[in-house]
Amino acid sequence: MFRFVLRRLLQMVLAFFGTTLIVYALMFAGQGDPIQALAGERPVTPAQRAYLTEKFHLDRTGVGGFLYRYLDYLKNLLQGDLGQSLTGRSIGDILAAAWPVTVKLALIAMAVTILFGVTAGVLAGIRRASLFDNATLVLTLLVLGIPTIVLAPLAQYLLGVRWPVFPPTAGADPDLYALLLPGIVLGSLSLATALRLTRTSVAENLRADYVRTARSKGLARRRIIGVHVLRNSLIPVITFLGVELGNLMSGAIITEGVFNIPGVGFNLFRGIRTEDGPLVVGIVSVLVVVYLVANLVVDVLYAVLDPRIRYE
Amino acid sequence: MRVRRLAAWTALPLAVTLGLAACGSGGGSGTGQSDPDAAVRIEIAEPQHLVPTNTNETSGSQVLAALFSPLVDYDEANRPHEVAAESVTSSDNRVWTVKLKDGYTFHNGEKVTADNYLDAWNYGAYAPNGQNSSYFFEKIAGYADLQGDEPAAERLSGLKKVDDLTFTVTLTEPYSEFKSMLGYTAFYPLPKAAFSAPGVLKEGYEQAPVGQGPFRMKGSWQHDAKVEVERYDAFPGEQPKVGGVEFRIYQQPTAAYADVLSDNLDVIKTIPTENLSTAGTDLGDRFRQSPASSLQVLAFPTFQKEFSKPEVRKAISMAIDRDEITKSIFKDSQQPARSFVSPVVAGYRENTIGAAGEFDPAKAKAAYEAAGGPKKIELSYNGDGGHKDWIDATCNQLKANLGVECVGTAEPKFADLLTKVKAKQPVGLFRMGWVMDYPSMENYLGPLYSTNGSSNYYGYSNPEFDRLLAEGAKAPDEEAAIAKYQAAEDLLAEDMPVIPLRYGQNNYGHSTKVKNVQMDLFDRVDLLKIEAVS
Numbered sequence: 001m002f003r004f005v006l007r008r009l010l011q012m013v014l015a016f017f018g019t020t021l022i023v024y025a026l027m028f029a030g031q032g033d034p035i036q037a038l039a040g041e042r043p044v045t046p047a048q049r050a051y052l053t054e055k056f057h058l059d060r061t062g063v064g065g066f067l068y069r070y071l072d073y074l075k076n077l078l079q080g081d082l083g084q085s086l087t088g089r090s091i092g093d094i095l096a097a098a099w100p101v102t103v104k105l106a107l108i109a110m111a112v113t114i115l116f117g118v119t120a121g122v123l124a125g126i127r128r129a130s131l132f133d134n135a136t137l138v139l140t141l142l143v144l145g146i147p148t149i150v151l152a153p154l155a156q157y158l159l160g161v162r163w164p165v166f167p168p169t170a171g172a173d174p175d176l177y178a179l180l181l182p183g184i185v186l187g188s189l190s191l192a193t194a195l196r197l198t199r200t201s202v203a204e205n206l207r208a209d210y211v212r213t214a215r216s217k218g219l220a221r222r223r224i225i226g227v228h229v230l231r232n233s234l235i236p237v238i239t240f241l242g243v244e245l246g247n248l249m250s251g252a253i254i255t256e257g258v259f260n261i262p263g264v265g266f267n268l269f270r271g272i273r274t275e276d277g278p279l280v281v282g283i284v285s286v287l288v289v290v291y292l293v294a295n296l297v298v299d300v301l302y303a304v305l306d307p308r309i310r311y312e
Numbered sequence: 313m314r315v316r317r318l319a320a321w322t323a324l325p326l327a328v329t330l331g332l333a334a335c336g337s338g339g340g341s342g343t344g345q346s347d348p349d350a351a352v353r354i355e356i357a358e359p360q361h362l363v364p365t366n367t368n369e370t371s372g373s374q375v376l377a378a379l380f381s382p383l384v385d386y387d388e389a390n391r392p393h394e395v396a397a398e399s400v401t402s403s404d405n406r407v408w409t410v411k412l413k414d415g416y417t418f419h420n421g422e423k424v425t426a427d428n429y430l431d432a433w434n435y436g437a438y439a440p441n442g443q444n445s446s447y448f449f450e451k452i453a454g455y456a457d458l459q460g461d462e463p464a465a466e467r468l469s470g471l472k473k474v475d476d477l478t479f480t481v482t483l484t485e486p487y488s489e490f491k492s493m494l495g496y497t498a499f500y501p502l503p504k505a506a507f508s509a510p511g512v513l514k515e516g517y518e519q520a521p522v523g524q525g526p527f528r529m530k531g532s533w534q535h536d537a538k539v540e541v542e543r544y545d546a547f548p549g550e551q552p553k554v555g556g557v558e559f560r561i562y563q564q565p566t567a568a569y570a571d572v573l574s575d576n577l578d579v580i581k582t583i584p585t586e587n588l589s590t591a592g593t594d595l596g597d598r599f600r601q602s603p604a605s606s607l608q609v610l611a612f613p614t615f616q617k618e619f620s621k622p623e624v625r626k627a628i629s630m631a632i633d634r635d636e637i638t639k640s641i642f643k644d645s646q647q648p649a650r651s652f653v654s655p656v657v658a659g660y661r662e663n664t665i666g667a668a669g670e671f672d673p674a675k676a677k678a679a680y681e682a683a684g685g686p687k688k689i690e691l692s693y694n695g696d697g698g699h700k701d702w703i704d705a706t707c708n709q710l711k712a713n714l715g716v717e718c719v720g721t722a723e724p725k726f727a728d729l730l731t732k733v734k735a736k737q738p739v740g741l742f743r744m745g746w747v748m749d750y751p752s753m754e755n756y757l758g759p760l761y762s763t764n765g766s767s768n769y770y771g772y773s774n775p776e777f778d779r780l781l782a783e784g785a786k787a788p789d790e791e792a793a794i795a796k797y798q799a800a801e802d803l804l805a806e807d808m809p810v811i812p813l814r815y816g817q818n819n820y821g822h823s824t825k826v827k828n829v830q831m832d833l834f835d836r837v838d839l840l841k842i843e844a845v846s
Contacts, residue, residue, distance in 0.1 A: 036727030038360070039368075039444075045766075047459055051442025087360045089535065097535060153566065161573045168570040171560070172537030260567040262536030270358075270563065273696075275725075 004311035005300070012292045019288045020077075020281065024070050027277040034058065034275040038086050056086065056278070073281065082282040086274065091282040094267055101174070102256070102263030106248040108176075108183030109190065110241070117191040118237060121198025125233070126225065128203050136199070140192035152185050152258040169260040182259040186252055190244045197240055201233035208232075235305055242298030246291040350844035351542075351556035352826050354579045354837055355568040358536055358561050362518040364500035365436025365443040368749075370581075373497045374836045375559050378541045379419075379523035380500040381549055383410065384491060386833055390658045390751050391790070392491045395549060396424075396524070398477075400494060405486035405786060410494075412477040415548040418503040419528035426479040428501035428524075434458075434467045435511060436498060445498035447766070448749065451490070453482045466511055486786040488793040489752040496750050496834075526552045526840065536561055553828075553843045569821070578826045578844075579837055583819045585698060588643045595821045602831045605656045605748040606816030607649060607756070610691065610706070610741045613733065614809055615771035619741075623683035625808040626668040628741075630676035631713040632706055634669070638814055641702045645819045649812040652804050653756040654748065656833055659794035665805045665812065673713035680714050688717040690740025694729050695722035699743055733769045744769070744810065751833050753797040757781060761804060772809035 035044055035052050053059050060068050076083055082091035124133040143151075159181055160168030166181040205211065206229060214224050253265035264283060271279035302309045359372035364380065367373050384392040384400060394400060398411040416424040435441055437449035439459045449455055453470030457463060470482035483490065493499070503522050508514040520532040526549065527541035534540075542556040560577060562568040565584040571577035573594055583591050583599070591599045612619040619625060634648035650669035653660050663669055691707055693699040700722065707718040721739070723729040732739050746767070748755045758781055759765045763773040777800050784796030818831040827845050830838040 033727040033731060036730060037725055045444075045447045047439035047446055048442055048444055050461070051440070055442075094535070156567075156570050161570050164574055168574050168576060169562075169567045172534065257564045258567055260562050260564065260571075262561070262563075266536070266563055 001300075001303070001311050005296070008296050008299070012289075012296070015292060016285070016288055017074075020074075020285050021070065023284045024073065024277075024281050025066065027280055028066050028069070031275055031277060034086060034277065037273075037275040052086070073278075077285070082285075083278045085271070085279040086276045091279055094279065095264070095282065095286060098262060098264045098267050101172070101179075101261055102249055102252060102265065105179055105183055105186060105252060105256070105261060105263060106245060108179055109187030109248050110245060112184050112187035113191045113194050113241070113244070117194035118198050118234075121195040121237075122202050122225075122230065122233075124195070124199040125202025125206065133199070136195060140195050143188050143192040148185065148189065148254045151188065152182075152255050155181060155185050156258055171260060172262050174261065179261075182255050182261060185259075186248060186255045190241075190248065194237060194240060194244075197237050198233060201236055202229060205229045205233050231305055235302065238301050238305065239298055242294045242301075243291075246287070246294045249290055250287045345846050346553060346827070346843040347555075347846035348553055348844075349555035350846065351540075351558055352554050352578045352842055352844050353558045353560050353576075355562050355565075355572075355577055355581060356539075356559045357563065359533075359539075361444070362521050362533060362539075363443070363513065364432060364502070365441075365445050365448075365498050366518075367497050368444045370835050371559075371561075373834060374581075375539050375541075376497050376500065376521070376523070377832075377834075377836050378525060378527040378557055378559075378839050379521055379529065380497075380525040381416070381523075381547070382496075383494040383499060385495055386492075386751055390656060390833065392495055392751075397494070400491045402490070405488045405490070405788070406483050408481045408483070408490055409474070410479055410481065413548070414477060416524050417546055418505070418524050419522050419544055420503060420505050422503045422505065424501060424524050425476045426473045427476075428503060429499075430467075430471045430473060430479060431504075431507065431510075432500065432502035433471060435502065435507075435513060437468055438466060438511065439463055441513070445496075448493065448496060448498040451483050451485070451487055451493075453484050455484070485782075488785060488787045488790060489750075489754055492752045493750045526550070527557060530556060536563075550840055552840050554839075555844075557839060572821055572823050575823045575825060578823045579820065579829055579842070580822075581818065581820050581831070581835065581837065583821050585643075585645065588645050588819060591819070591821060598824070599819075599821045600829065601645075602818045602820075603647070603655050604816035604818045604831070604835050605654050605751070605833060607652075607654050607746045607812060608646070608814045608816070609649075609744050609746070609810040609812050611744045611770045611810040612741055612808075613736070613739065613770055615736060616738060618686040621683050621685075622807050623679060624685040625811070627676045627680035627683060627685060627714070628689070628710065629665065629668040629808060629811040630670065630672050630679065632709055632811065632813070633671040634813055635671070637702055637705050637709075641705055642814070646814040646817055649815045652761075652801050652810075652812055653753050654815055657748065657751045657753055657756065658790070659753040659797055661798065661801075664801055665808070668805070668808060669812075677714055680716075685714070686716070688719075689714075690719055690721055690738075692721045692723060692729055692732075692739040692742040694724070694726040694743070696725055703743065730769065736771075741811075742769075747816075747835075748833075753794060753801070754781065754784060757797060757800055757804075761809060770809050772807070774803060774807060777803045 035049055057069055085091055085094065120136055124136050127133055156168050159165045167178045170178040170182055211224060211229060214228055249264060252263060253269045256263045256265040257269060268280065268283045271283065303311055356371040356374050359375055360369055361367050362372055362375060364376055367376055381396045383395065383397040385395045387393050396413060396416060398413045400408060400410050402408040412424065412426065418424060433449055436443045437446050437455055437458050452468050454465060454468040457465040458468065472480045474480060501524065505522055506514055506517045520529045526544060526547045528544040530540040530542045538561055539559040543552060565582055568577055568580045569584055569587050572580045612625050614620060638644060638646050638648045651661060651664040689710055691703050693703045703720040707720050710716060710718045729742055733742060746760060759767045761768060761772050762778050762781055780796050780800040784793045787793035787796055818835055820831060822829045825845055826842055828841050828843045830841050832838045
């Protein structure tokens with residue numbers, strides 16, 4: 001197990017550098033005129049242009065320029081310095097302010113997913129073809145069919161403005177209650193997927209040989225489902241949830257925008273819109289780490305859930 | 313049994329909802345008593361900077377308007393009058409004497425003196441400091457010496473201190489409307505405490521700027537969250553009618569709109585387009601509109617042969633139904649424009665483009681064919697600004713009314729469009745917007761149409777126009793200057809280098825907890841007028 005984790009950690013270092021290289025290259029290639037993008041439609045004075053060009057080495061173009069800027073970026077990164085955004089703020093500070101609220105939001109979404117998605121999935125799996133099963137099928141199809149960009153403003157209008165059950169926006173320093181609605185909206189998509197995954201998996205395992213054997217041995221139904229079926233059914237769900245945790249942390253661009261939560265997605269959106277290369281690369285680099293760690297945790301969990309899986 | 317349990321589950325949220333709805337206050341707008349100590353909450357976007365000479369977007373300038381008091385402000389007729397200045401005078405429009413009012417102090421207790429202004433302006437003009445608004449100082453003598461990588465001088469030779477409350481500003485060339493410029497954000501003073509050494513701004517000053525205005529910082533700038541200010545009681549000028557302001561930072565105006573609807577936010581400065589059609593019913597008389605300084609135009613690359621004739625340009629203008637587009641596409645959130653300057657500046661006249669602004673398809677088509685206009689027209693725009701709808705509508709009108717082919721071409725961002733235009737690539741007509749820097753006709757004419765104008769992307773050059781602008785700048789008083797500028801505008805109407813299409817409007821709204829919400833010339837909420845309702 002230890003050697004497995006160590007090997008994975010070493011692979012992570014390679015993957016990390018590979019992805020930052022690709023992201024940096026993409027930002028570099030797609031970059032038009034970031035100075036103008038920052039100023040919007042206002043004219044930029046030559047003095048201002050010269051100042052920013054020198055500060056961010058924007059005059060270094062072509063392959064040589066790319067390597068120069070990428071290596072410069074890496075050098076700073078290894079010293080723990082993520083650099084400055086084009087507006088002069090330290091990206092480390094931006095991320096430090098953005099992470100806590102995004103993590104909170106992702107955890108709420110995750111809790112909603114597990115609590116409702118997995119529970120309802122197990123129930124639907126046990127009572128296959130029942131009214132409950134069919135109702136959840138329709139509901140999840142509906143949720144999967146509505147994109148967040150529609151669902152989030154709709155939920156905000158109905159539950160925040162029309163019937164003010166929740167505050168319409170969460171703001172920078174929200175309490176748990178204010179984050180609940182965005183959390184549910186964010187979690188609803190993964191909730192639907194988790195529900196369907198769990199249901200299929202449980203339904204399939206119920207017909208497996210080992211369940212029949214257990215039943216014929218006279219084991220209590222509660223124990224068959226609670227220990228044997230559930231444990232085996234959770235493997236695909238855990239895989240999904242692990243990847244989803246990374247998604248929830250990065251993919252909240254729309255939800256964070258609608259509910260005005262200044263988290264990671266919010267800053268990523270701004271970085272992309274203003275062609276703020278350093279900011280985008282900084283955020284994505286950290287997101288890469290989150291994904292890698294989430295994947296590692298998932299792999300380790302496999303061994304816990306299924307004794308047949310062993311890592312040498 | 314199961315049915316009853318289900319019913320209980322649905323009943324609970326309903327009861328909660330009803331209970332909460334009953335708690336909501338049903339107060340009307342603007343009827344309650346004014347509460348002089350309450351704080352109001354105003355929506356802004358994350359400011360880029362909070363240093364006066366580095367701030368040229370509305371969010372930053374809204375915050376600075378609370379923290380600083382300008383030398384001059386503008387009256388109903390958009391003429392400047394003194395605020396922090398005792399007087400701003402000149403005998404020849406070249407050497408201006410600024411006398412300061414006594415009694416102003418910075419929020420840290422420092423007395424405001426002439427040095428504070430000179431230090432701030434010199435800092436702003438010095439090129440290596442990379443200040444966004446440095447071009448505001450380019451009319452001051454010695455500006456050129458402060459430019460480049462290694463400037464020859466560190467201070468503007470045109471700025472001289474006379475005594476503690478007086479200084480003179482010498483311009484390179486006479487400029488009759490210099491006083492109007494002084495109301496802008498870039499001309500605020502900076503306290504000694506803002507500098508760590510002469511000419512070096514202290515690290516972190518902009519996290520909690522110290523000004524001399526009616527409000528002072530409460531805590532520091534909380535990035536992406538809010539900036540809070542509270543009333544500064546030692547302020548000698550007109551005191552605000554609220555105890556403080558929380559500038560709350562939003563990335564998306566739709567979120568701010570939802571907050572205003574539920575009284576979680578007091579003022580939204582720009583109601584998002586998608587909510588405009590319902591804003592009247594949502595907010596009632598709390599939905600407000602006021603003229604803004606922006607002007608939207610379609611510009612011609614006059615250096616291209618097919619658009620070089622004024623007759624062609626006028627015919628295209630005549631074939632566009634401005635009223636229809638502002639009504640059906642913009643839901644009257646903008647106003648049709650038929651002049652080259654905005655109604656918010658002194659000297660504005662209605663309908664200066666005359667016949668070219670009257671929608672007349674038959675006449676337009678005849679004139680277009682007689683002048684030999686091109687068979688195919690391209691309209692270029694930036695795809696990120698919500699321009700597609702009106703560009704397409706304009707294209708359809710041109711197709712129907714002139715019998716030409718017309719396509720709208722989107723560039724990803726305005727910067728990409730500008731790059732192409734600067735390289736003189738054939739992009740066809742392109743959209744441009746202009747927001748004034750200071751309320752003066754000159755600001756709508758000089759940078760945009762003079763031969764060396766900083767935003768003259770259309771290659772327009774008319775020596776007569778340049779001459780009239782120069783004469784206007786030297787004119788002995790404002791009236792004489794305006795006369796010259798109006799003559800220059802008439803030349804534009806003959807040449808039509810751009811087609812004026814629409815004036816901007818502030819479409820703002822407020823909650824039931826505030827009243828007397830007004831917008832100033834720079835699209836900022838007037839912080840001295842707003843009142844909180846208790």
